Amino acid sequence: LINGKPLAYLDSAATSQKPRQVIDELTRFYDEYNANVHRGVYKISEEATIAYEEARAKIARLINARSPSEIIFVRGTTEAINLVAQSWGRTNIGLGDGIVLTEMEHHSNIVPWQLLAKQKGAHLKYVGLTDDGYLVHDDFRRHLESDGIKLVSMTHVSNVLGTINPVREYVREAHKRGPRVLVDAAQSVPHMPVDVQDLDCDFLAFSGHKMCGPTGIGVLYAKKALLEEMPPYHGGGEMIREVHLYESTWKDPPYKFEAGTTDVAGAIGLGKAVDYLSNLGPRNIHTHDGELTEYAHDRLKRIKGVRIYGPENPKTKTGVISFNLGDVHAHDMASLLDEDGIAVRSGHHCAQPLMERLGVSSTTRASFYIYNNEDEIDRLASSVERAGKVFKI
């Protein structure tokens, strides 16, 4: 109960709730087979290693990677993108080269590239947005034609607007001209089928905690040939073949990129989350989230003073609805909704350039997942109406 009312958790785009199976497996790991992976010769270390590697294989199957060795465990989407920037980027991007981003990126897919661009004297180019929250395709084509573009890094689904971007098409166009493509899949893998072979992207990054898994674990997928060429990101134990005083050699991927003791429990927990989502079926999840989004659109747009940002057609977005009401600031809205036990996000959603583009300082964002239902959206709508009365909109 929140403020005497049952919690309606409408903030899964920030982090999802965790199913019992995932929580139990974390406890079971620490209770029954807690051991470091890969090098112990005793029974529970072997058990832990098997569970850890099984989790990698499950993730590979979920996104249809060619091999589990293309799956690297990281802390989350942010670390995955930083890994690509500092390992692949520092090797392949040089003075005067360009990186194409979009105006709807999360800060985690902007700042790592700003850092790299500063280090190497490279520059960033942004694909703009239409007023209804789609990418301007012509911008993208124009940027691709300019000289020295080495990488396109774009989000699959906007964390603010919910827009599903035509990544497959963008990858094809990019590859025709040469640049590699990184897809930020933090908001897509939890909500819809994602097939890396079909997308043909070179890198794909996502977080465990937004898809029913624990915090602190995430995934970088990359094509094997790229991983083999890339230098390590972190140096340390577990990633080496041989260490001498002045030089060392590396293990093959994925281990080359997993220095130190990784989040073993987190990876195993994420494996359980993947089981859970696979049983439900990513397509069914997509349909469910889509229906809720459409219902929420319908309910909210009828409220006087509500402005919804992003695509008007709920079918081109997933799980997310961003809105404002009159001159009510998003933080005030979120406080008023909290009084009614409704948890939403408010603010710039780590996407300040996008907020600038929309001409607002903040929005209120409700996001939906497998455990949400229409009743909760009805409560959201009546609570927004109540906020309207409080603020005399």
Add this chain to the structure above:
Amino acid sequence: MSSIYSEIILDYYRHPRNKGSLPHAQIHARDTNPLCGDVVEMQLELDEKNTVKDVKFNGQGCAISQASASMLTELVKGKTVDEARKISKEDILSLIGGQLTAVRLKCALLSLKVLKTGVYDYIGSTDSVKEELSTL
């Protein structure tokens, strides 16, 4: 739970008192709340006895941050710099009334932090001051 959004708060939000700028202000400070993007700027004009002769604020953000900034301008007007320095968290909270969560407390106290930053800059600050500001 009683809502923080009283008629008074909404009135100050929609019709802010002392909003604007003072070109001849001796004290001028600005800060943001990176969490939610609230911005508050304070300008104070002093007379020869270091009394606040006029004060204006500028900013944007939620009702709590903007209403409290406006209320603070009324509170500080006519006070000496030394009295302004002593305005406390509790003074602000009693002006606002109602209960605030920890996150929203930052919104309510942003203007006080800005005021104190400006005042301390004016009278010359010490390390203990930085500590005090970090608790706001």
